Amino acid sequence: MAEDEHRNAFWETVKTIVYALLIAGIFRTFLFQPFWIPSGSMKPTLLIGDFLFVNKMAYGYSYASCPSISIPLVGLDIDAEDLCGWAQGGNTRLFGSEPERGDVVVFRHPVSGRDFIKRLIGLPGDRVQVIDGVLQINGTPVEIKPDGTFDEVAEPQGPQRLPPRCANGPVGVGGTCIKDQFLETLPGGVTHKILEIGNQASDNTPVYIVPEGHFFFMGDNRDNSSDSRFRQVAGGVGFVPFENLVGRADRVIFSSAGRSIMAFWTWRSDRYFKRID
Structure with a gap:
């Protein structure tokens, strides 16, 4: 009798674990996916170390909705394409809903498959360009207003331990790193903060015409973001x-x-349950 009780207890434990994994898988696939901010490309909106849940119901479902699971310590590396690659192709979504300009979106990099988070700037058919650091959409510069500075301590940040880039030149560890901050208003009325460090090549770009079924993304930390301004083959995001x-x-x-x-x-x-604008 004792042996049967131990056997039953063991199988009950196994079933509990399996049910818990199934529930977690369903939750992550169809409802919300946890995401941790690893870089400073979305400052000041998102800081390195911010933890959030991504609303997967917002735009419907595609192969990218399947979770990617990576646990290097045990050699586990399962990609969304491994689980749902059969659904890839056609550039369609189940229960699809179009995103809106200004949304902060998590997406899979078209080449590497890594998850990125950026702000949606260009919709299908838009002409997007940057001239002297000012975003232009369909030939019209967006409205920007000075909004002081974004100040932070110059020190290694996040797991990569990389120091921030500063507008006030190289700053010693412990010093104040300053970036110029602006309020940018996109067509449609979304207003958000952006940062500028200084003049660089990405402040002047060619005109990008967003193809049908594609979107153009940029980081809010404009001079420190690998985004749609850069070609995919060069490590950027592209369309x-x-x-x-x-x-x-x-x-x-x-x-x-x-x-x-x-x-x-x-x-x-001060960032508990902070709304992302």
């Missing part, structure tokens, strides 16, 4: 197909200023 969108980022859940989200003593209390 992103509709089917590659994972979901919309609406709120920061919490934020860690340390090397790991587990370092709770470095969590930024």
Whole structure:
């Protein structure tokens, strides 16, 4: 009798684990996907160490909605294409809903498959260009207004331990790193903050004509973002197909200023449940 009880207890535990994994898989595939901000390309909107959930219901579902699971310690590396590659192609979505200009979106890089997060700037058919650092959409410059500066401590940030780039030149560790901050208003009325560091090649671009079924993305930290201004073959994003969108980022859940989200003593209390504009 004792042996039967142990056997039953073992199988009950196994079933509980399987059910929990199934529920977690369904939640992550169809509802919300956790995402941790690894770089500073979306400052000041998103900081390195911000943790958020991506709303997968916002744009419907495609192969990119399937989760990618990577646990290097145990050699586990499962990509969304491994699970749902059969659904890839055609650039369509189930229950698809068009994103809106100004949305902050997580998407799969068209070449590497890595998850990126940027702001949606150009819709299909738009002509997008940057002239002297000012975004132009369909031949019209967007409205920008000075909004002071974005100041942060010049120190290694996040797991990569990279120092921030500064408009006030190279700054020693512990000094104040300054970037010029502006309010940018996109066609349609979305207003958000952007940062500028200084003059560089990406401040003057050719005209990009967004193809049908694709979108043009940029980081809010304009001089420190690999985005649609750069060709995919050069490590940039280029135009992103509709089917590659994972979901919309609406709120920061919490934020860690340390090397790991587990370092709770470095969590930024002012960013709990912060709305993403």
